[in-house]
Amino acid sequence: MMIRNIRIFIVLSILAVFGASCNDFLDQPILGKQVLENYFANEDECLKALSGCYASLSPEDWWENDLFYLVGDICSDDAFKGNSLEGDQRDFGELARFNITPQNEWIQYKWQYAYEQVYRCNLVIKNVPDAPVSDTFKAQVLAEAKFLRAFAYFELVKNFGDVPLLLEPLTVNDPKQERVAAALIWGQIEKDLKEAADVLPERSEQTASAIGRATKGAALAYLAKAYVYQEKWSDAEPLAKQIIDTGEYNLNDPFTNVWSIHNPNGNGSIFEIQTVFDNVLDAGTVLPVFTRSRADGGWGFATPSSHLDNFMAGDPRRNATIIKHGDYVDEDYPSYDTQLSENETGRINRKYWIAWNDRPAQSEHTRTPLNHILFRYADLLLLHAEAAWHNDHEGEAIASVNKVRQRVGLSGISSTGEQLLLDIYHERRMELALEGHRYYDLKRQKGLKYPNSPRLREVMEEFVDYNLGANSDYDAGNAKGQLFDEDVHVLFPIPQAEIDLSEGTLKQNSGY
Template identity: 40%
Template sequence: MKKLVLLVLIFTVLLNISCNKEDFLDQPLTGRQQLDDYFSTEENSVNFVNGIYKKVNGESWWQANFPRQINDMATDDNWSGNTAQPRPDITGIAAYNVFPGSTYFNSFWENHYIGITRANISLERIPDVEMDEDLKLRLLGEAKFLRAFFYFDLVRSFGGVPIVTTYTELLQPEINDKVRSSVEEVYALIEEDLLGAIDGLPLRSEYASQDLGRATKGAAQSLLAKVYLTQEKWNQAQIMANNVMVSGEYSLEPDFANIYSVENHHGVESIFEIGYINNPLYNEIGGHLSITNGSRGDQGWGWGSPTSDLENAFLSEGDNIRLRSTIIKHGEPVYGDPDVTEFDGLPSENKSGRTNRKYYVPVAQRPVPYERGQIPLPYIHLRLADVMLMHAEAAYFNGDENTAKASLQLVRNRVQLTTNMSLTGTALRDAIWKERRLELALEQHRLFDLRRQKINGVPRIALLMGPNGSFVHYNTEVSTDPFETTNLNEPQEKGIFFDAGIHLLWPIPPEEIQLSRGNVVQNPGY
């Protein structure tokens, strides 16, 4: 976090978010005076906060969304998938043969700290701008929510990280002396920001249609519920999740298949969503996942292929409704796309011959050109079913099993599955955890769920991965899947190198350690 680097990033912030970029190109924008000049109008303040949102998914495919996709590859839900391109910086992470200097760790860290810097500038400058007080309160609430969002991503990925909360700090010589704060200190800041955001943000129903996608009170409550759940603050998590459920602001999509659809932006279930549009005149205003995740036989890159283990989990529940809208299998029809009766999963270049249906765009709905950065498919970070299952899990650990079963059944009703209401104890816990896997499959939640969920104090990821892991055992000793067991360009033993003493966190990017002059220390084992 070298001061010079951060000043350059701030300069880039101003250039990128100004609605009159041409006016800035001829001006040497550096330092405090230029910020004084910029934060002189209500319009500029709104534009600056808009710029924070760009870092939620990254301003390019490799900055945030692809690292999150790699996280899913490091679970039992996904293989790396692409067996045609040797990319050890990707496959190594997925297989727990981790290369600390991977560009994806570096880009994720840098992307998030740029977002934090933008939020810090907003929180420091907007209070002094003359504008409508309700708008000011909202903008500050958005900045607090987004800063909490970035820090939550960082602390779950890397553990304790350096805390920077003001722009002024970045101008001080001692910025290079920043050390990693404790995990507890990072979570305390996240909680403080989200509680402040809840107080300042409008309800979803109070936004005009053109403002949908901004942070809302419900988004802040939902994220805070997940923050509490991650810390095993069960009572607070249950209360906060319940606040969202009873707010009347959200409801489950009647048809599971419509949750991810190019025709259903900001649907009734969506709580925090990043929308994308298609416009061939501009790059990077459309989504990326349909391409990076798509089959190599269908104009995609082939990364992140669903496992037969995940498919088996759906089959074991008789859950065809969610299965058909989650996994596309080579040679089979694509549910909801009448133009594709035999999908080309290209098993010779795809480990499992399977593709994520949630990020798939039906042929008739594809834009021209159909390419990365042009896909109008939104990405949903928080949705109501997620909150309901957080509520169920928190209620279970609070000893409120009847409430836990009731919330579990609300989610299962949509896909015509019943809950055994006699379930209790660890059987109920496991049913809730399994439901999270099925409901949220391939939506980039699985890794963090497996890290935080524990059985007898052991994180579940450590029971699935490693030499004695059940997922490794299934693939190497049990599976007869015709695609996975014949395409061995990605080894069947994926996850065998997992070490619970190392891999519950990702490595701190080495360049950040170097820039801090060694004050930021590496995670154990890397």
Template identity: 35%
Template sequence: MRIMKRNIILLACLLAGISFHSCSLDEPSYGKTTSENYYQTDSEIEQALTGAYLQLRTTWNEYALNHYFVGDCSTDDALKGGNGDGDRAEVRDLSDFTVYTTNGEVGRRWEILYRLINRCNDVIYHAPDAAGDKDLLERYAKEAKALRAFGYYCLVTTFGGVPLLTQPMLPAEVLTIPRASEDDIYTQIIQDLTDASTLPAKGEYDEADAYRLTRGFAKAMLAKTYMFRGDFTSAETVLHEMVETDGDYQLLPDYGMNWRPEYENGSESVFEIPNKVYDRNIATGTNVPHYFTSRGGSSSYQGYGFHVPTQDLYDAFDADDPRITYIFTRTGDRYAGDTEEQDNSGSETGFHDYKMTVPSADKVGFDPWMISYNIRMIRYADILLLYAEVLNENGKPAQALTYLNQVRSRARNTNPVDPRRDKQVYVPQTTANTLPDITVTDQSRLREIIWHERRCELAMEGWRRDDLMRQKRFGEVMHAYAQKYDTSKGRNFDDARDYLLPVPQGEIDRTNGILVQNPGY
């Protein structure tokens, strides 16, 4: 069997030179590669599956960048940053809720996710009839179903009902497909993730395939789906399996370990997009850290300065919370092996995103646009806090405290001094009273505490918008933010419009109006 790493390098060579500017519903892949000349063997199906995985990490079009821009910069957690309002203005419009139907960031999300879905459909459709190891082919189809479900989850939670494509189609056929209902999309997501929940567990793959999707990923996304729908009973069932039965994951002992190279794909990682550079001449790295690193100073840390933590996010933390060290960078911080200090003078708040700051010592000899750094998408801490939340919603607050306090315990036992830095401007002064266990069992009060803990624990990881939407308080939070800081950010939020993004106008035009626009746009 061909190993995934070799396939990634091979396909990265092919994808690195491709420019993706067209809309994606009818992207022209069919008619070139067909069941008559490809998809015939298990090795060809595996290569097609690797091509699906790579849709999340295509050079200059990485999904993670959109995940953070949409998931954080449109919320109270992050400012757009960059070099003024005109720099990546489409993200500013997301932040101000003045989004046009031609917004480039909105179009990028639609495009990437439908490219992913289209390639998954190829694998799912052709795998059963391919020659070779039938167990492998069944597994490849399940991996593709998990990826397809992820794509549809990200679409339906931001656009509402979208065209439901579940098998390969010719471009002309695709353009005749109207939007399905949200219920139909969620039904497909649940079916795909249920099928994929029998994938191997984390650790059951060999080293070469270590980043393949697992049963844990399928169950995590299934739980998120149920939570988004308010189906707390089903969510509890899935989360109980993950936490109390499967035992596939555990928290790392120190919060900061999650962002060190030696703990990539560690025991806490449920879903991680690998961007390891196996060959420095091949574009298998990521450029997301370059977008999010401080603009100021020398080449050591100089980037584009987007995705800036807000003062409001910083103020959400207790002053002695050790997680502050691993979420915010400041002017004057310096990483071991670097010769110059961080310069955040261009940041409106004085902060930048620690979780995406890669020390220059780790980039020696690499193209700064091809950084060897994995994107941590879902951590086990997220799962524990979801479980605490759903237990509380289901009238089991005492049980919820167990999992909430697991996360808080790890946080308070985290080293407030970053071992990667030899100069750290602010060190949280921890004491015996830092982040004490929560004992509150009143459902309403505990709900607020758990929501707050999610904000702190998962800060700058792209899930804030998702949480605010499913908690049905997105508008409330954003209006409060705008009023508190007397800013345009959040002021224009319209509850009747802004829980969804607009369908890209280009897609509506290409279908001659078969696709209809969301209300208010």
């Protein structure tokens, strides 16, 4: 497993560097120092360095990156901070409320670990070309590193906008970095993904041991999504259709099995973080523990809103998405306890929930072997539908939406015009709920009520009105969203610590 390998590698590297006796440590010569000049000497070392790039997707401990994948839910109308203990992860709650400052620790972590991934990828991209390995092997490793660098920059630009563009491993002697225009970041993302796609194999061409690593389909899918984020509709639609036509992915897995711990890398999986249970290594995911009820041994964060629950009422996907207080889950949980006294909404995320018999007996929060799906085929189909609508290809848009609906036994839609676009938006919310997409979708989409504003504005206004008015559920009266400002909160602030380290070279986003 890629993540497991890098953690073993890190431990061995530490032992090598500190291999001298503890006695008179400072007086001993360094016997096993590992330096870049003598690394990348064979295929194994190249693969270990590449494993480090993959490991940055979900580093060893829960707070390094895993938590931030939930921000796309809590900064929208789909979820709240969840855990109602005010002092427990306060900054996470401030993100959910849009009471966001440059000192927020989760903003700092996102920036820090995204650039860690960029740095690791740059090391591979710089050093592997000179490694004494075959050209075929080099091309494969470089393609994967470029894909992962593009992923890191995708995360940075969609959260912060203009950011420094680093294409070489940064050293302490390099000048302080300035932010560059988001358009340049997108351009590099496109370049990396195109170059990766030219080399990477299709999913069906991978060997069993390579499953989970980047593929041609993953690179092209992220490229299509990058086009959508930039409103390059004429590029996005045919590229998404190209991926669809390969037949590499399908919706044959029942919706209830998409997130099953027993269905890793399912038929509709385009790219997902690989996890594994290990008695020693922390190579799993925190998401099931982080989102589970505190009465069920979890931490109770990112709880679904009643607004989302009501929206999903009557849809076959609701029960595979949300567990509400008192719901039947299985024989071990015939009436689920969300611990209402410490839960803002009386609900938890069903997609990350793991049955009792599938939970690790120890260190569950870092060893649960549930893969984290970052991009799936239904997402691609709905991006294709959205791009097709903007290109006045309503028939193609309807066909892609209906594929998603038919998987769960729903009749097809046949709307037109603005209603069709709204139906596409609604289908994205229904299908991808609580998978971290909602906030990012809403801020890139144009509003229907306010056409010159991000759609996030009208959605948060309606959400506040609902919570302070019509809502009579567990989360009634919560003013979440009241602080939202469209001139500020479509981007997060640059971490103040990074501005301080740059001695003012990095400039802050507007409004912070």
